Structure formats: C-alpha cells, structure tokens
Amino acid sequence: MTLKGKKIAVYVTGGIASYKVASFVRLLIKAKAEVRVAMTAAATSFISPLTMATLSKNPVLTNFDDAEQRGEFIPHIEIARWADLSIVIPATANIIGKMANGIADDLVSSALTATAKDKFVVPAMNDEMWANPAVQRNVHQLKTDGIHVMEPATGFLAEGYAGKGRMPEPQAVLEWIEKQTNDQPLRGIKVLVTAGGTQEPIDPVRFIGNRSSGKMGIALAENAALQGADVTLIAGMVTVDLPTNVNVIRIQTFADLQTKLMEEFPQNDVLIMAAAVSDYHVERPDDQKIKANANQQVQLTLKRNPNLLRMLGNQKHRQVLVGFAAETDHLLQNATAELEDKKVDMIVANDVSRSDIGFGSDQNAGYILQPHQEPIKVSKVSKPVFAQRILNEVEKLIRKEEG
Ligand SMILES: Cc1cc2nc3c(=O)[nH]c(=O)nc-3n(C[C@H](O)[C@H](O)[C@H](O)COP(=O)(O)O)c2cc1C
Structure with missing residues (x-):
C-alpha cells in the first residue's frame, strides 16, 4: 500500500x-x-x-x-x-x-x-x-x-x-x-471459520462428541486475521485457547451451529468449515440423568443431521466455500466425490487414521482439491503452515471472482 x-x-x-x-x-x-x-x-x-x-x-x-x-x-x-x-x-x-x-x-x-x-x-x-x-x-x-x-x-x-x-x-x-x-492480501475480506467438535446431548450430563481439538480451524482463523481479514470464528468444543484477534461465537450442538451459520453466512465472503460436525443427534435426549442400573440396556435412537456443506453449497452465490474431509480410507477418492457432490470450491482432505496428523495433533498433511484441478499435495507440516497453504488458495479464488 x-x-x-x-x-x-x-x-x-x-x-x-x-x-x-x-x-x-x-x-x-x-x-x-x-x-x-x-x-x-x-x-x-x-x-x-x-x-x-x-x-x-x-x-x-x-x-x-x-x-x-x-x-x-x-x-x-x-x-x-x-x-x-x-x-x-x-x-x-x-x-x-x-x-x-x-x-x-x-x-x-x-x-x-x-x-x-x-x-x-x-x-x-x-x-x-x-x-x-x-x-x-x-x-x-x-x-x-x-x-x-x-x-x-x-x-x-x-x-x-x-x-x-x-x-x-x-x-x-x-x-x-x-x-x-x-502483505495483507485478505484485507477487506470477511471470513467465517468453524472449528472444534459439536456435542449432541444424551441427557443433561452426557453427550456424544468427537476427538476434534479445534487446532486446524483456530490456525485458519488466526492466520486469516493476520492477513488482514475480518474473521468470525464459530467454535464448538476445543482443547486449545481461542484467538483474541477474531470475533468468537461459541456453540455446542449441531442445531446451534446450523443457526449461527445461517445467520453469519450471508454477510461473509468466505466460509471455511473446519469444525467436526456430528452426523447424528439423539432423537429424544432425556430431560433427567439416565440412571445406571445393573443389567439395564440403554438404547439411543440417532437421527441423521442434514449436511451443512451441501445446504450452503446450494445456497451460496458469491462466497468461496471450503470444506474438510476427514477420511480413514480412500482419501482422494472420497474427497473428490465430496467436491462434486456438494458444490464447494475447495475440499481439504486429511487422513485421520494416522496418529501423527489430524485430530488433536499439532501437525497435518493431506490434499487441497478444487474442481477441474490436479489435487495439491501438502506433506506433513504444522497446522499454522497448513492453514497458510489453504488461505493462499482461497486468496487466488477470491481474486479470480473479482475478475
Ligand atoms: C534519558 C532517558 C532515556 C529514556 N529512554 C527510554 C527508551 O529508549 N525506551 C524506553 O522504553 N524508556 C526510556 N526511558 C524511560 C521512559 O521515559 C519512562 O518509562 C517514561 O515513563 C515513559 O513514558 P511514556 O511511555 O508515557 O512516554 C528513558 C528515560 C530517560 C530519563
């Protein structure tokens, strides 16, 4: 400047x-x-x-x-x-x-x-x-x-x-x-990031959760803010400190996340869905704590949550939409299918079966996939460096949209 x-x-x-x-x-x-x-x-x-x-x-x-x-x-x-x-x-x-x-x-x-x-x-x-x-x-x-x-x-x-x-x-x-x-290529851009895991209540004290630490989404939010973006972070359960240079909205359940996303999505230019969102919720969570009696079986009926990425892919007009695919097998194949299926601009695929990367780890590796492009392979790097690579690609897409 x-x-x-x-x-x-x-x-x-x-x-x-x-x-x-x-x-x-x-x-x-x-x-x-x-x-x-x-x-x-x-x-x-x-x-x-x-x-x-x-x-x-x-x-x-x-x-x-x-x-x-x-x-x-x-x-x-x-x-x-x-x-x-x-x-x-x-x-x-x-x-x-x-x-x-x-x-x-x-x-x-x-x-x-x-x-x-x-x-x-x-x-x-x-x-x-x-x-x-x-x-x-x-x-x-x-x-x-x-x-x-x-x-x-x-x-x-x-x-x-x-x-x-x-x-x-x-x-x-x-x-x-x-x-x-x-050096602030995202100046003036509004970026919405989701991070962490959702919790689906079983009763007032128990929930179904997942092993997401929130580190990847937090690294993305922090890095985007350092690049000048106006960042909103919707954070579920995380195991690390939340950044202080972004606006933070806390959520617990899938339903909370859906509500906040629908409110925030229209006024943002970019959405990066790094949260680990529950695919199911308990159909009828108990109002009372379920008693632990001997020999008693508890049966939970789980109902499918709608796929937020697909919903937003159908709804988006100008936004750049980035999804994450956490896979344990057939990484590229499954991620490519997601890219086609959900009308998103980018899918970041990572292999969560490896204990040295992905969930909870400080490092990550995987592929950045975009329609009609060869996948970009990112070898094992720290999550902030991985975030930087993703944001570089996001910036290129924004510039392309701007003409
Ligand atoms: C001769 C002299 C030189 C000083 N040089 C510095 C300096 O280079 N850096 C610094 O942090 N404080 C320096 N100080 C101390 C500050 O002036 C002092 O902490 C003061 O309260 C700062 O007030 P301010 O931050 O409101 O300007 C110096 C003080 C004196 C008397």
Whole structure:
C-alpha cells in the first residue's frame, strides 16, 4: 500500500530515539501522507512539540488540558477516528505494557485504546529492557491482538554499547510499514471459520462428541486475521485457547451451529468449515440423568443431521466455500466425490487414521482439491503452515471472482 493520501496518527513516547521521529515525519510528508502527531508528557522532554507541529503541518496533541483549551473536547476519540493507521514511534516499554493491557491513563494511551484500525509499534529501548520477560510477554500480546510490532535493530545504544533495542532508521521503518500493509492480501475480506467438535446431548450430563481439538480451524482463523481479514470464528468444543484477534461465537450442538451459520453466512465472503460436525443427534435426549442400573440396556435412537456443506453449497452465490474431509480410507477418492457432490470450491482432505496428523495433533498433511484441478499435495507440516497453504488458495479464488 502506498501511504499517499493516508491519514496517519503518529504517537511519540518518551524514549531517547524520539529525535529520529522528526526525520520520520518528514518522510511521511514527502510520501504525501497527512500526518497528525500526539506526544506523551515524557516525549515532550526529548523533542519539542513545536518541531513536530512544524514538520507535520498540524497542531500537536500533548495532553487533555491543552486540547480542551483549543475546544477539542474529546481529542483522543477524534484523532482515533480520523486516522487510517496509527504508528507508535518510538514505543517505550511503558506504552507497550499499557497497550497490551488496555490501560488508558493519558491522551496517547486513550487514543490508542480507542483505535480499531491498523496499529504499528516501533519499540526502542535499552537491551535489558527489551529482553525483560514482562516486555516480551506484552509484545507477544500485541502481536496476538493483531498489532504490527517491528523488531528493534541491534547496534550502538544511547548507553554507549551495542545491543538489541535500537530504533531502526526512519527509512527502514517506512519500508516496513509499507511492506506490512502490502502483505495483507485478505484485507477487506470477511471470513467465517468453524472449528472444534459439536456435542449432541444424551441427557443433561452426557453427550456424544468427537476427538476434534479445534487446532486446524483456530490456525485458519488466526492466520486469516493476520492477513488482514475480518474473521468470525464459530467454535464448538476445543482443547486449545481461542484467538483474541477474531470475533468468537461459541456453540455446542449441531442445531446451534446450523443457526449461527445461517445467520453469519450471508454477510461473509468466505466460509471455511473446519469444525467436526456430528452426523447424528439423539432423537429424544432425556430431560433427567439416565440412571445406571445393573443389567439395564440403554438404547439411543440417532437421527441423521442434514449436511451443512451441501445446504450452503446450494445456497451460496458469491462466497468461496471450503470444506474438510476427514477420511480413514480412500482419501482422494472420497474427497473428490465430496467436491462434486456438494458444490464447494475447495475440499481439504486429511487422513485421520494416522496418529501423527489430524485430530488433536499439532501437525497435518493431506490434499487441497478444487474442481477441474490436479489435487495439491501438502506433506506433513504444522497446522499454522497448513492453514497458510489453504488461505493462499482461497486468496487466488477470491481474486479470480473479482475478475
Ligand atoms: C534519558 C532517558 C532515556 C529514556 N529512554 C527510554 C527508551 O529508549 N525506551 C524506553 O522504553 N524508556 C526510556 N526511558 C524511560 C521512559 O521515559 C519512562 O518509562 C517514561 O515513563 C515513559 O513514558 P511514556 O511511555 O508515557 O512516554 C528513558 C528515560 C530517560 C530519563
């Protein structure tokens, strides 16, 4: 993405590298971006707001009181809404900690908390501060929240020795931001993913479930969000943490899943059905817990659930529809039949008879099948890498649909 014409909020925090932000703002202006600067109180000790106002050609926000005197009563919301993207540069350990924890105790941190659009963080600090486990935890949290964090450079620090924590040069920061925005091929695309297993009640305490861990669907949702997609994840039973960078809807039964899918499907561009959906439900689940008496046999009548993929295949108009086929035998043959039968755009086939891949495992292998194309073989890789391969194919299909 070119930064030309973009509205960019630059947040300066109190690090020694603040002096480099003057050149950075000049580069943004040269790239024909519109720039507004906000500074923390600490930052104003390192570089004058007058310098930043002159270079950015706009008044600088430093605190709530000054803004109020200028008649800007909710300045943090105003700048947050105005900006197409926000850059925190240099980012202190302090602001990283605040952003990671939703703390909003001054103008800069309040504006960042109020910003839903893209955020770029350029940390700069002493090497020991950067290596501190709490700082690293906070950096990890920012990345999980979908915030772009630039890796600091290794080099001569203000303390007079070399170490990791230096702010990269302004030109390198600019190139990194441009690259990050270009590397988001799913920007503006709405992706719906289902993950995990459904549970069909037998009585109030028992259910019929399956061995799905939800890892594959979660990897797909996380990866799509990192590629800029607006992701909704419908999650059944999962054995791992749910991502924080997507909208999550929880479901239990097949019926819940069906209801939520029908609500969400029309407003999405892509649906990836990675959930392990029960093929049957118990016809009459007991209202009371079934007693465990000796010699007593319990008979359950299972009724077939409709096939959601087929239903949606018939219903879809513009959406890209991706299904999963978990097979224990005749993998390619069965998956090819599914592809033809269900009017889907892609079937990911994996062999769940192997204990080293598939259900519960951190790895997966299989085939990506599309109509009128040779199957793409994916050999054993981690589920996030497998997810990336699937999303590459999805992106190609979207581009084809766009013409
Ligand atoms: C001379 C000096 C240099 C500093 N340099 C840094 C720095 O490079 N990175 C950093 O994280 N903190 C640095 N600090 C500490 C921050 O200024 C301090 O944590 C402050 O509370 C940050 O506030 P802010 O995040 O609201 O701007 C420095 C402090 C001083 C006095």
